[in-house]
Amino acid sequence: MFRSFLILFSILISVLFLCSSEGLTDEAFIGYGGGGYNGKLMIFSIPGLELLKDVPIGVDIRSPVTDRKNLFVVDKAQDTLYMIDLSNLSVKKSIKLPDYFGPSSIAISKDGKSIYIAGELSGKVASVDVDSGKAIALALKPLPSSPNFVALTTDGKYCLVSDYSNNRILRISTSPFKLDKELKLRRPHEITVTPDGKSALVSSKFSASLTFVDLKDFKVENVLKTGAFPLDVIIDSKGTFAYQSQHASSEIVKIDIAKKEVVGRFSVKYNPSSISITPDNKYLVSANKFSTGIYDGLNSNISEEGGSVIPQNMEVIELASGKSIKQAAVSGDISGIIIPSREAIKDASLKEKGEFVKKGSKPDVAPKEGVKVSYIPADDRPPGISDADDDAIEIRLKALSYIFAPNIVNCFKGDTVRFIITNIDEKALYIDKPAVVHGFTINGFGKQTNVLLPKGVSAVVEFVADKKGTFEFYCSNFCGPVHHEMRGRFVVE
Ligand SMILES: [Cu+2]
Numbered sequence: 001m002f003r004s005f006l007i008l009f010s011i012l013i014s015v016l017f018l019c020s021s022e023g024l025t026d027e028a029f030i031g032y033g034g035g036g037y038n039g040k041l042m043i044f045s046i047p048g049l050e051l052l053k054d055v056p057i058g059v060d061i062r063s064p065v066t067d068r069k070n071l072f073v074v075d076k077a078q079d080t081l082y083m084i085d086l087s088n089l090s091v092k093k094s095i096k097l098p099d100y101f102g103p104s105s106i107a108i109s110k111d112g113k114s115i116y117i118a119g120e121l122s123g124k125v126a127s128v129d130v131d132s133g134k135a136i137a138l139a140l141k142p143l144p145s146s147p148n149f150v151a152l153t154t155d156g157k158y159c160l161v162s163d164y165s166n167n168r169i170l171r172i173s174t175s176p177f178k179l180d181k182e183l184k185l186r187r188p189h190e191i192t193v194t195p196d197g198k199s200a201l202v203s204s205k206f207s208a209s210l211t212f213v214d215l216k217d218f219k220v221e222n223v224l225k226t227g228a229f230p231l232d233v234i235i236d237s238k239g240t241f242a243y244q245s246q247h248a249s250s251e252i253v254k255i256d257i258a259k260k261e262v263v264g265r266f267s268v269k270y271n272p273s274s275i276s277i278t279p280d281n282k283y284l285v286s287a288n289k290f291s292t293g294i295y296d297g298l299n300s301n302i303s304e305e306g307g308s309v310i311p312q313n314m315e316v317i318e319l320a321s322g323k324s325i326k327q328a329a330v331s332g333d334i335s336g337i338i339i340p341s342r343e344a345i346k347d348a349s350l351k352e353k354g355e356f357v358k359k360g361s362k363p364d365v366a367p368k369e370g371v372k373v374s375y376i377p378a379d380d381r382p383p384g385i386s387d388a389d390d391d392a393i394e395i396r397l398k399a400l401s402y403i404f405a406p407n408i409v410n411c412f413k414g415d416t417v418r419f420i421i422t423n424i425d426e427k428a429l430y431i432d433k434p435a436v437v438h439g440f441t442i443n444g445f446g447k448q449t450n451v452l453l454p455k456g457v458s459a460v461v462e463f464v465a466d467k468k469g470t471f472e473f474y475c476s477n478f479c480g481p482v483h484h485e486m487r488g489r490f491v492v493e
Pocket of ligand 1: 438477478
């Protein structure tokens with residue numbers, strides 16, 4: 001009797017144990033997201049949305065892609081391409097891109113040997129040979145050009161690039177690496193190619209539409225009205241349906257690719273940007289912004305003087321039912337999520353379980369060692385440049401959706417520069433979110449200048465301008481549909 005009770009008891013314990021390791025069951029996939037301004041690779045379970053690991057990589061980490069053995073991400077602040085071993089998550093190789101390149105998006109060839117990178121801040125597109133680390137950069141004209149997303153055609157012959165400054169997408173041949181054709185399209189954002197190689201789908205954020213581009217003739221085939229401020233567009237593994245995130249109307253629109261028709265709409269809680277789908281087409285993961293309200297308990301004061309960071313969040317939608325099944329607040333600005341097939345994941349260390357944002361924790365913007373970044377009470381002096389009492393050059397910037405004022409500032413080489421940056425947003429154009437948090441990072445001075453700009457405080461960033469050049473500064477925390485265009489120039493003479 002006692003023995004059978006023991007057996008029963010141990011069976012019960014094993015069942016309980018199995019249930020508690022729910023984070024990584026056979027049902028689960030693993031997502032890899034660029035953490036944006038937190039400089040990390042964020043690794044999480046799907047659908048559970050548990051943070052499995054966050055791996056420090058650089059300063060502003062974006063756009064993961066994979067060749068199934070490695071992950072590649074770019075650092076927008078430090079002009080670097082990182083190759084990360086999927087089996088142990090170590091950085092295997094870092095490839096320096098041309099100075100001022102400002103990478104924002106990556107596409108990888110099928111054989112994993114070539115990588116194409118959109119250099120949003122420089123107006124350049126690069127082709128990188130992974131083995132040799134050699135990069136060839138193509139400068140787009142006219143300036144300013146802003147190539148911010150890149151995709152490859154299925155035959156690998158062309159890379160397609162969206163350029164929002166010039167309202168166009170570009171077709172660039174991969175060998176030789178040169179501009180082939182351009183196609184006018186209003187404010188293009190994310191771009192993706194259908195698995196049959198026939199069409200490219202482009203989100204046109206100011207036209208509230210999805211544009212089908214015929215790739216044979218490189219011309220517009222169809223324009224489908226979809227939603228409000230469409231950003232990301234992805235395609236399921238069968239090539240049947242596309243999903244597009246509607247940033248302003250907080251929904252995901254489902255499109256039948258063959259019929260070129262909208263066939264469904266799923267609500268998400270908060271303004272979505274990057275989205276991704278599991279390889280079995282069961283779950284859609286949406287990186288949402290502006291989680292005002294539901295995560296109030298998680299908001300942390302960034303300083304004694306006030307100013308709170310509102311965590312961004314992710315959400316999982318079960319596609320068959322259209323139901324939202326999981327939400328989690330996240331630290332960082334998730335930009336780009338990839339979900340490899342289960343076979344590609346080999347790292348046995350991915351077993352730690354945790355939450356993205358722990359209750360009462362400080363936001364993930366801790367200044368790095370030896371870097372002078374701090375917060376002071378909101379500075380209400382007018383914007384401008386002046387000499388401070390301690391001989392530093394004081395540059396007072398105001399940040400609002402979607403500009404920095406002033407947006408061109410200068411100093412001389414060797415100057416100690418003190419930026420005092422104040423978020424004066426009332427609301428983010430079209431979206432009534434007065435507590436929107438901007439970010440500030442200067443490309444080329446990434447580590448010293450990477451800071452969040454919550455309301456109610458001013459961020460102080462101090463460093464020595466030790467090299468000459470023209471450096472782009474940009475908003476490094478997603479703040480709305482025109483976030484990418486929130487930029488300025490720091491000139492060191
Ligand atoms: Cu911003």
